[in-house]
Amino acid sequence: MAPPVAELLSPSISVHCSDLGFASALGPDYSPPVGEGAALRTSSPISDDDDDLLGATITYREVEEEPVDYEITCPGQSFTEEQQDELCLNWIERWSDLCVQYSDSCDVVSLGSENAHRPPWPLKVLPETTYPCITRGYCYHREYMTSDTSQTTSSLGFSRPQDMMRIFSLKLSSCKSKSYPISVYGIFAVRDDLEPLRNYVFNRSRDDPVMIHQDSLALPLCSPCRGMYVLDRALLEVDLWVKKEGDGSTDEQLLSVYAEIDLGSSFDEIFTGRVHSEDCILDMDYAFLAQGVEAIIQVFTSVDSPRHVRFIASSSSFDEEIVLFEGKCVEKGELFTHVVAVKTKEKLEVRLEWENSLLAWTFQYGTLGASSYPDDDSVPFYVNVLFAPKNRERGPSRYHAWKERCRNMGRKLPAADC
Numbered sequence: 478m479a480p481p482v483a484e485l486l487s488p489s490i491s492v493h494c495s496d497l498g499f500a501s502a503l504g505p506d507y508s509p510p511v512g513e514g515a516a517l518r519t520s521s522p523i524s525d526d527d528d529d530l531l532g533a534t535i536t537y538r539e540v541e542e543e544p545v546d547y548e549i550t551c552p553g554q555s556f557t558e559e560q561q562d563e564l565c566l567n568w569i570e571r572w573s574d575l576c577v578q579y580s581d582s583c584d585v586v587s588l589g590s591e592n593a594h595r596p597p598w599p600l601k602v603l604p605e606t607t608y609p610c611i612t613r614g615y616c617y618h619r620e621y622m623t624s625d626t627s628q629t630t631s632s633l634g635f636s637r638p639q640d641m642m643r644i645f646s647l648k649l650s651s652c653k654s655k656s657y658p659i660s661v662y663g664i665f666a667v668r669d670d671l672e673p674l675r676n677y678v679f680n681r682s683r684d685d686p687v688m689i690h691q692d693s694l695a696l697p698l699c700s701p702c703r704g705m706y707v708l709d710r711a712l713l714e715v716d717l718w719v720k721k722e723g724d725g726s727t728d729e730q731l732l733s734v735y736a737e738i739d740l741g742s743s744f745d746e747i748f749t750g751r752v753h754s755e756d757c758i759l760d761m762d763y764a765f766l767a768q769g770v771e772a773i774i775q776v777f778t779s780v781d782s783p784r785h786v787r788f789i790a791s792s793s794s795f796d797e798e799i800v801l802f803e804g805k806c807v808e809k810g811e812l813f814t815h816v817v818a819v820k821t822k823e824k825l826e827v828r829l830e831w832e833n834s835l836l837a838w839t840f841q842y843g844t845l846g847a848s849s850y851p852d853d854d855s856v857p858f859y860v861n862v863l864f865a866p867k868n869r870e871r872g873p874s875r876y877h878a879w880k881e882r883c884r885n886m887g888r889k890l891p892a893a894d895c
Contacts, residue, residue, distance in 0.1 A: 544615075544883040551618040553610030561606045568604040575599040575753060597650075597751035597760050600713065600736040620875050621673040621712040623735065629674035631702040634771050634867030640740060641769030641818040642667070642705040644678050644761060645747065645797045647696040649689060651758040652731065655719065660686035661696065661731065663717035670708040673875060676701045683728070686720045698800065700815040703867075704771035707740050715752060715759065731757040740765055745820065747797055762797060769818045770842055770865040772825055774801060776812045780857040787830040790815070794823040801827070812858075819864075824848075827860050840864075 556564070582596040609616035618624065647665055662683050666675035679696050681687055687697055705711065717731040732754050744767040752759040776788060788801040801815045819825050821842045829836040839849040840862040847860065 544880055545613045546615075546619055546879070546883055548882070549619050549622075550624060551610050551613070551616055552623070553606030553616060553618055554613060556606040556611055558611060561608060561611050564604050564606055565608070572599075572601065595749075597749040600738060600750040600752050600761070602734045602736045602752060602754075615876060615879060617712065617735065617737065619879060621668040621735075623668075623712075623714070625674060627674055628702060629668075629672045629676045632867060633671050633869055634703050634865070635706070636865045636868040638768040638770050638821050638865075639706050640708055640744075641766045641771070642669070642707045642711065642763060643766060643769075643799075643818040644698065644705075644763045645795075645799055646762045647679055647698065648760045648762075649694040649696065649731070649757060650751075650760045653756050657691035658688050660720040661689050661717060662686040662720055663731070664714065665696070665717070666714045667701070667705050668712040668714060669705050670711065670875070671703075671706040671869075673712065675714065676703065676705060683718075683720055683725060697803070700801075700813070703816060704769075704818050707738075707765060710737055710739050712737055713752070713761075717757070717759070732759055745794060747795060764795065766818050766820050768821050770821055771867065772817050772819045772840070772842075773863040773866060774815045774817065774825075774827060775861045775863070776802070776814075776827075777810060777859040777861075778806050778812045778857055779809055779859075780806050781808045782806065784831070786812075786858075788813075789828045789830070790817055791826050791828070792819055792823045793826075794820055825862060827862070829858060829860075831858075 553561075576599065579596065579598050586593045586596060603617055607616050608614075610618060644667075649661075652659070662681040662685070663679075664675070664677060664681075665679035666677045668674060669676065678698050678701055680699050689696075713736040715732045715734050715736065717733075719729040719731055721727040721729065732752065734752060734754060736750075736752055738750065744765050747762060747764045750761045750763065752761070774790065783805045785803075785805055787803045789798045790801050791798045799815075799817060802813045806812060817825070819842065823841075825840045827838045827840070836851040836853075836856060836858075837849070838847045838851070838860040840847055842864045847862075850860070
């Protein structure tokens with residue numbers, strides 16, 4: 478497990494755990510401790526019956542000593558303790574403000590019609606540094622191996638259903654002081670429980686930016702190299718830029734953040750998570766799937782003329798669609814491969830918009846081949862889907878793997894067996 482929000486702060490900081498900002502950062506299930514040294518805030522007077530409660534002394538269990546990681550260089554360890562304290566206090570205040578704004582927006586929506594949409598909820602953008610960063614402990618940089626910018630292994634995956642994540646869309650909902658259209662490049666990647674390396678869902682180099690217009694702010698998704706398995710939490714890595722004329726020295730940064738997303742208990746429902754920054758807002762439509770499997774969509778073509786085609790994927794459990802491919806057929810053979818997560822009991826439909834025609838193929842986990850397909854031999858496209866083609870057993874948690882690596886390196890370890 479990653480350190481709780483309380484461990485973002487150094488022990489020297491005095492914070493009332495009952496403060497709204499701190500409690501909001503810790504999460505809705507957090508309750509501040511009551512006892513010696515704890516701050517109590519209540520709207521009603523404290524009665525004599527509370528004397529024993531106020532005089533109680535908290536007994537904390539003995540916590541095993543954390544390993545010290547001398548091998549991995551963390552970007553946050555270059556900060557001083559004073560800088561870390563200030564950054565994390567500012568982070569708690571900012572996170573608290575976003576939670577209050579979201580709560581207020583939900584109250585407004587609840588007063589409207591029954592069909593009103595829930596507002597985007599703030600994704601937890603992590604501070605540049607935390608206390609475990611500067612003490613070489615188990616910080617989020619080390620947990621998710623952020624210093625390693627390589628792509629995750631495409632062959633990883635499970636043959637049995639798992640908790641998975643599906644991203645439907647990415648949209649820039651606000652970019653201050655920008656004159657549209659703008660050329661955007663950069664990455665949006667997910668670091669998941671299976672292997673915390675980059676799994677791209679948007680990846681454009683400076684030489685291949687995407688043009689964003691004011692009336693169409695969506696970022697075109699690329700296929701992740703494998704399914705996204707979120708058994709507990711995942712890290713979203715965002716680094717987006719606006720391309721300017723010249724050698725890149727005048728390019729403008731839109732977003733450069735790490736945001737952590739928790740699985741929670743909400744499955745099979747579409748959410749909109751919002752990443753905030755001073756200059757830009759990015760919205761992500763996504764869902765966590767219970768009993769999900771990886772589906773590899775393969776599309777082949779027998780034509781090589783510059784015809785414009787558009788492939789879309791949808792499933793019987795959700796209304797939203799995923800644009801798989803939009804472009805021209807430049808050569809025969811495999812047109813594209815796209816990986817999506819689907820529930821085991823839902824149908825996956827792949828639709829083709831081509832020459833004023835709409836064609837569809839339907840697939841389902843456990844059924845070989847398409848259960849329905851276009852009854853037209855003249856269609857120069859072939860669609861195939863492979864369900865759960867990989868077979869990996871679940872390994873140890875990231876935290877235990879990190880402690881084991883420290884042990885193998887001969888570093889300082891807790892006395893307890895890990």
